[in-house]
Amino acid sequence: xxxxxxxxxxxxxxxxxxxxxxxxxxxxxxxxxxxxxxxxxxxxxxxxxxxxxxxxxxxxxxxxxxxxxxxxxxxxxxxxxxxxxxxxxxxxxxxxxxxxxxxxxxxxxxxxxxxxxxxxxxxxxxxxxxxxxxxxxxxxxxxxxxxxxxxxxxxxxxxxxxxxxxxxxxxxxxxxxxxxxxxxxxxxxxxxxxxxxxxxxxxxxxxxxxxxxxxxxxxxxxxxxxxxxxxxxxxxxxxxxxxxxxxxxxxxxxxxxxxxxxxxxxxxxxxxxxxxxxxxxxxxxxxxxxxxxxxxxxxxxxxxxxxxxxxxxxxxxxxxxxxxxxxxxxxxxxxxxxxxxxxxxxxxxxxxxxxxxxxxxxxxxxxxxxxxxxxxxxxxxxxxxxxxxxxxxxxxxxxxxxxxxxxxxxxxxxxxxxxxxxxxxxxxxxxxxxxxxxxxxxxxxxxxxxxxxxxxxxxxxx
Amino acid sequence: xxxxxxxxxxxxxxxxxxxxxxxxxxxxxxxxxxxxxxxxxxxxxxxxxxxxxxxxxxxxxxxxxxxxxxxxxxxxxxxxxxxxxxxxxxxxxxxxxxxxxxxxxxxxxxxxxxxxxxxxxxxxxxxxxxxxxxxxxxxxxxxxxxxxxxxxxxxxxxxxxxxxxxxxxxxxxxxxxxxxxxxxxxxxxxxxxxxxxxxxxxxxxxxxxxxxxxxxxxxxxxxxxxxxxxxxxxxxxxxxxxxxxxxxxxxxxxxxxxxxxxxxxxxxxxxxxxxxxxxxxxxxxxxxxxxxxxxxxxxxxxxxxxxxxxxxxxxxxxxxxxxxxxxxxxxxxxxxxxxxxxxxxxxxxxxxxxxxxxxxxxxxxxxxxxxxxxxxxxxxxxxxxxxxxxxxxxxxxxxxxxxxxxxxxxxxxxxxxxxxxxxxxxxxxxxxxxxxxxxxxxxxxxxxxxxxxxxxxxxxxx
Numbered sequence: 055x056x057x058x059x060x061x062x063x064x065x066x067x068x069x070x071x072x073x074x075x076x077x078x079x080x081x082x083x084x085x086x087x088x089x090x091x092x093x094x095x096x097x098x099x100x101x102x103x104x105x106x107x108x109x110x111x112x113x114x115x116x117x118x119x120x121x122x123x124x125x126x127x128x129x130x131x132x133x134x135x136x137x138x139x140x141x142x143x144x145x146x147x148x149x150x151x152x153x154x155x156x157x158x159x160x161x162x163x164x165x166x167x168x169x170x171x172x173x174x175x176x177x178x179x180x181x182x183x184x185x186x187x188x189x190x191x192x193x194x195x196x197x198x199x200x201x202x203x204x205x206x207x208x209x210x211x212x213x214x215x216x217x218x219x220x221x222x223x224x225x226x227x228x229x230x231x232x233x234x235x236x237x238x239x240x241x242x243x244x245x246x247x248x249x250x251x252x253x254x255x256x257x258x259x260x261x262x263x264x265x266x267x268x269x270x271x272x273x274x275x276x277x278x279x280x281x282x283x284x285x286x287x288x289x290x291x292x293x294x295x296x297x298x299x300x301x302x303x304x305x306x307x308x309x310x311x312x313x314x315x316x317x318x319x320x321x322x323x324x325x326x327x328x329x330x331x332x333x334x335x336x337x338x339x340x341x342x343x344x345x346x347x348x349x350x351x352x353x354x355x356x357x358x359x360x361x362x363x364x365x366x367x368x369x370x371x372x373x374x375x376x377x378x379x380x381x382x383x384x385x386x387x388x389x390x391x392x393x394x395x396x397x398x399x400x401x402x403x404x405x406x407x408x409x410x411x412x413x414x415x416x417x418x419x420x421x422x423x424x425x426x427x428x429x430x431x432x433x434x435x436x437x438x439x440x441x442x443x444x445x446x447x448x449x450x451x452x453x454x455x456x457x458x459x460x461x462x463x464x465x466x467x468x469x470x471x472x473x474x475x476x477x478x479x480x481x482x483x484x485x486x487x488x489x490x491x492x493x494x495x496x497x498x499x500x501x502x503x504x505x506x507x508x509x510x511x512x513x514x515x516x
Numbered sequence: 517x518x519x520x521x522x523x524x525x526x527x528x529x530x531x532x533x534x535x536x537x538x539x540x541x542x543x544x545x546x547x548x549x550x551x552x553x554x555x556x557x558x559x560x561x562x563x564x565x566x567x568x569x570x571x572x573x574x575x576x577x578x579x580x581x582x583x584x585x586x587x588x589x590x591x592x593x594x595x596x597x598x599x600x601x602x603x604x605x606x607x608x609x610x611x612x613x614x615x616x617x618x619x620x621x622x623x624x625x626x627x628x629x630x631x632x633x634x635x636x637x638x639x640x641x642x643x644x645x646x647x648x649x650x651x652x653x654x655x656x657x658x659x660x661x662x663x664x665x666x667x668x669x670x671x672x673x674x675x676x677x678x679x680x681x682x683x684x685x686x687x688x689x690x691x692x693x694x695x696x697x698x699x700x701x702x703x704x705x706x707x708x709x710x711x712x713x714x715x716x717x718x719x720x721x722x723x724x725x726x727x728x729x730x731x732x733x734x735x736x737x738x739x740x741x742x743x744x745x746x747x748x749x750x751x752x753x754x755x756x757x758x759x760x761x762x763x764x765x766x767x768x769x770x771x772x773x774x775x776x777x778x779x780x781x782x783x784x785x786x787x788x789x790x791x792x793x794x795x796x797x798x799x800x801x802x803x804x805x806x807x808x809x810x811x812x813x814x815x816x817x818x819x820x821x822x823x824x825x826x827x828x829x830x831x832x833x834x835x836x837x838x839x840x841x842x843x844x845x846x847x848x849x850x851x852x853x854x855x856x857x858x859x860x861x862x863x864x865x866x867x868x869x870x871x872x873x874x875x876x877x878x879x880x881x882x883x884x885x886x887x888x889x890x891x892x893x894x895x896x897x898x899x900x901x902x903x904x905x906x907x908x909x910x911x912x913x914x915x916x917x918x919x920x921x922x923x924x925x926x927x928x929x930x931x932x933x934x935x936x937x938x939x940x941x942x943x944x945x946x947x948x949x950x951x952x953x954x955x956x957x958x959x960x961x962x963x964x965x966x967x968x969x970x971x972x973x974x975x976x977x978x
Contacts, residue, residue: 115657121668121688127654152841154689155848157663173656182651189644192589194635195577198960199830201619206583226583227616233695233833233857240702262853368661369860371695379614386617391724395695395857398831498660 058099069163069475070105071112078113082122082133093123093131112163119158163475164507168303168453169368170498172423176367177416184406188399196398202390204231204374205398208405212360212374215408220335221349222358224376230385233371233395235333235361236262241392242329242357242375245384249327252291254281256486258302259295259331273485276301280308283315292326294319298347299335303484303493305447305455307338313347320355327378329357336365336417338450339425354378362404364452365417372396372404424452427496430504438512446491453495455481457488460515464489467515474514476507520561531625531937532567533574540575544584544595555585555593574625581620625937626969630765630915631830632960634885638829639878646868650861658860664852666693666836667860670867674822674836677870682797683811684820686838692847695833695857697795697823698724703854704791704819704837707846711789714753716743718948720764721757721793735947738763742770745777754788756781760809761797765946765955767909767917769800775809782817789840791819798827798879800912801887816840824866826914827879834858834866886914889958892966900974908953915957917943919950922977926951929977936976938969 060077062070081087094102096110103110114131117123124132188196203209209226216222232238239262243249253259255273272289274281281296294316298308308316320326330347348358361373377385407413428448435443435456446455456478458467464480467490471478479493496504522539524532543549556564558572565572576593579585586594650658665671671688678684694700701724705711715721717735734751736743743758756778760770770778782788792809810820823835839847869875890910897905897918908917918940920929926942929952933940941955958966 118657119663119668121672124669125654125657127649127652152687152690152844154668154687155665155852169661171659173659174653176653176656176659178651178653182648185647185651186644187589189640189647190589191636191638191640192587194638195580195587197633197635197638197829197831199631199825201581203617206581206616207586210583225614225616228614233699234855236854237695237699237857363661367659369659371855371857371859382614390617392698393696393833395699395833397833397859397862400859400862 058094058102060103062103062105067473069109071109071116071163074103074105074109075113075116078117079120079122087133089133089135091133092129093133095130108163116158120154120156162472162477164499164503164510165477166453166479166494166496166507167477167498168479168493168495170495171365171367172420172427172497172500174500175416175420175423177412180407180412181403184403184410185399187406188402193402196402198398200394200398200401202392202394203227203229204394204396205401205405208401209374211405211408213376215413216346216358216360216376220332220360221345222376223349224358228379228382229374229376231372231374231394231396231401233373234363235331235359235373237371237395238359238373238375239329241385241389244389245377245381246293246327248325249293250289250291252281252286252289252294254296254301256303256481256484257295258297258333258484259329260485276304276306278306279312280306281312281316283312283319286316286319292323293329294327295329295331296347297331297333298344299332299338300447300449300451302333302451303447303453303455303481303486305449305451305453307344307449310344313344313350317347317351317353317355320351321353327355327357327381329359331359333359333361334364334451335360337421337424337452339421339428340449348376351378354380357381365420366413370400370404372400424497427499427501427504428454430501431494431496431508434505434508435511438508440516442516452497453493455491455493457491458515459490462490462515464492467492470514471511474510476510476514478511520556520564522565524565524567529935531571533571533578533625536565536567536571536575537578540579541582541584549595551595551597553595554591555595557592570625578620582616582618624934624939626961626965626972627939628915628941628956628958628969629939629960630941630955630957632957633827633829634882634889634959634962636962637878637882637885639874642869642874643865646865646872647861649868650864655864658864660860662856662860662863664854664856665689665691666856666858667863667867670863671836673867673870675838677875678808678820678822678838682794682822683807684838685811686820690841690844691836691838693834693836693856693858693863695835696825697793697821697835699833699857700821700835700837701791703847703851706851707839707843708755708789710787711755712751712753714743714748714751714756716758716763718765718943718946719757720759720795720946721791722947738766738768740768741774742768743774743778745774745781748778748781754785755791756789757791757793758809759793759795760806761794761800762909762911762913764793764795764913765909765915765917765943765948767911767913767915769806769911772806775806775812779809779813779815779817782813783815789817789819789843791821793821795821795823796826796913797822799883799886799914801883801890802911810838813840816842819843827882828875832862832866834862886959889961889963889966890916892963893956893958893970896967896970900970902978904978914959915955917953917955919953920977921952924952924977926954929954932976933973936972938972938976940973 060074062073096107100107100110118125124134209229213224213226250270252272252274255275272291274285280301320328348356358376432445442459444457448454481491481493522536524535558569562569562572580587586596671691675686675688712732714734714736717737734753736747742763782790810818820838894907904921906919910916943953
């Protein structure tokens with residue numbers, strides 16, 4: 055086995071895997087580990103250094119992400135040829151050197167991100183089988199550029215699912231597929247050029263809508279039931295972005311009465327629309343299901359949006375929106391020349407996944423898994439945090455909020471968790487001024503990791 | 517075998533396959549063909565009706581596209597359950613009925629579209645093998661949301677290819693992957709908010725840029741060498757969109773002297789940029805290769821754009837752009853929160869396709885195939901059209917222009933071709949006022965079809 059002999063310091067502030075990562079990176083940059091050298095497997099290196107495999111994995115993953123290592127399935131980890139820029143970044147940079155902006159932060163062992171899924175349950179086998187069926191020369195129609203709104207059969211399969219599971223009532227012809235919800239929202243902005251946009255505050259859309267249309271955005275506060283319709287009315291806005299199934303980030307589920315009020319608001323003014331973002335409606339752990347606003351609407355006032363990225367696979371960029379008649383007409387008359395952004399093979403894969411019942415099976419399976427994870431998270435927090443934590447928005451979705459009454463501010467909570475190798479997320483990013491509450495997503499952590507991570511947080515915060 | 521007994525009229529203006537399509541559609545709507553009935557295979561129905569398999573295929577394809585039939589690989593063609601809207605469309609429509617806007621026109625046997633590839637040569641086997649390698653639980657990192665610019669390894673593989681084949685010199689860190697060139701151009705508009713845009717006239721970008729930024733667009737005429745720099749200078753624009761490898765649609769290749777003039781123009785003013793769209797640089801049949809403008813630029817003035825959709829697979833929505841330093845900085849500071857629009861599995865598939873040499877092999881193979889198709893097209897036109905056609909822009913790319921000197925206008929040429937079941941495309945759509953020239957793409961027609969189609973055109977036009 056290749057000798058990897060870092061000096062690791064158990065007492066250091068720096069976690070062990072960051073030390074290991076630094077060491078290997080330096081060895082590569084100095085040319086001691088040269089291109090195409092094979093590194094020891096995680097298991098062997100863990101044994102050799104008396105570390106956990108998790109530690110080795112965290113270091114390797116980061117080196118892969120930064121282009122120092124390459125992981126070849128069933129073969130192992132190899133040192134990459136450095137491009138000049140990576141090599142240069144060790145000192146003698148050219149004037150025009152462009153630095154890679156890192157996307158993930160390597161410093162954490164437990165990341166409570168709200169963007170992620172349970173990787174162990176992903177149906178790789180089904181995906182493989184379906185893809186093998188699709189990638190055949192009989193399917194050469196899939197090579198041609200398809201319909202701008204997405205393939206009719208795929209839209210039809212989604213419409214059927216939405217009708218059965220969410221009470222959304224639509225024709226496939228009023229649906230548009232797109233590479234992610236952000237993409238579709240930007241298309242919506244083009245359809246609603248003269249709009250004044252109302253967003254939930256705090257809320258997810260607050261960031262995105264405000265960024266692009268800051269001069270035309272009204273922040274609308276929430277009460278226990280969601281967006282306050284009286285404040286919406288006063289604001290003068292005509293387009294309201296809402297997340298009624300599971301308000302992001304606060305987690306309340308909008309009751310039917312508030313839904314009817316919202317629809318009433320929309321019906322009372324010309325050019326008013328509601329954008330219903332149903333981003334994680336699939337996961338609901340208690341209470342009766344409430345039909346989507348779109349299904350309650352009889353006046354072509356609701357745009358319904360949903361996604362496969364949240365519940366199935368964040369890296370699969372497939373979302374959809376259902377437009378009411380006046381908006382689909384603007385789209386078809388003026389924006390039909392935009393090519394579809396989702397590959398046709400991906401569309402066909404998901405169509406079969408829906409039609410053959412895999413999606414429903416997968417969602418049922420994940421609901422059980424996530425329900426259990428949520429229970430563990432909530433129970434552990436209650437057990438570990440002495441009387442001083444409050445859990446918010448746990449009835450559905452893939453994250454909860456935790457208000458920690460230990461005198462720390464949001465930033466202190468985050469920093470202190472970081473010192474214990476755990477990443478929790480600020481609510482202020484979504485406009486909250488609460489300042490003692492953080493966001494914990496739990497989908498991508500294992501049950502054991504949730505246990506350990508909450509212990510870490512208890513040490514960090516109390 | 518199920519009885520399909522249409523009355524077909526050989527003398528009708530309506531092509532046979534449209535008659536067949538109409539008949540089957542009517543049978544489904546009237547309930548004579550009910551859901552899940554299996555239709556005869558193309559071969560059997562062709563024998564039964566004494567028609568060519570092509571005719572059956574054209575009818576089936578259109579029925580599939582409209583949701584009446586479903587094609588199940590290795591099983592056959594089935595009647596779909598009609599959704600209410602399709603059924604309703606037979607008369608009793610509800611007030612809010614939303615009609616499917618058709619994307620492809622079923623009326624043509626030979627479609628000279630410029631968007632398409634040779635379906636028979638698509639490497640299904642390689643795609644299947646690579647996908648099987650990727651869809652394994654060891655690759656669970658691919659489930660996580662990836663880097664907003666696209667995966668580093670994928671960008672690195674593209675950068676290497678661009679350097680070797682096009683002389684483009686860039687770091688992976690200045691590249692952004694996106695779901696199609698239109699998507700990336702819209703992102704560029706956000707980076708260049710104060711820009712005044714110059715586009716080639718006639719040209720591809722004329723349509724798209726003008727649509728979104730009509731109040732800030734200058735049309736720049738072309739001479740034999742491409743965009744006229746003197747007119748660009750006079751226009752007051754600061755951002756020039758060009759297609760130097762193969763001007764779209766006119767087909768000229770910009771010589772090195774004009775490239776240097778363009779770069780000089782860019783260097784002479786602050787905030788000036790050139791957008792080099794190298795959409796089909798892979799196919800070049802004569803003359804020496806000329807390096808990309810990006811490779812000649814030493815002052816961070818060129819945005820380079822390319823795509824996998826054109827040469828490999830139109831329905832695979834993957835394009836990329838290389839930004840000069842000032843623009844990548846704006847992007848990284850202000851737009852980094854936009855999630856990547858291409859699925860990570862697709863990125864990984866294409867990365868392996870590049871790294872393992874399949875892309876180069878495929879391009880070499882396609883170059884021979886397309887070269888031959890172009891030769892057949894050009895030879896046939898010369899043979900069939902008596903002294904009165906001129907072929908323009910045949911040195912590269914996947915389409916040519918044909919100027920027909922028979923006294924017909926562009927619209928007459930198109931209409932007359934249509935009567936002979938052939939679709940040719942207007943140059944006026946790209947701003948040309950020539951009015952006797954049409955565009956013929958040849959990538960997706962077979963050699964035999966090109967033969968037959970040109971004969972049809974000769975009958976139609978002379």
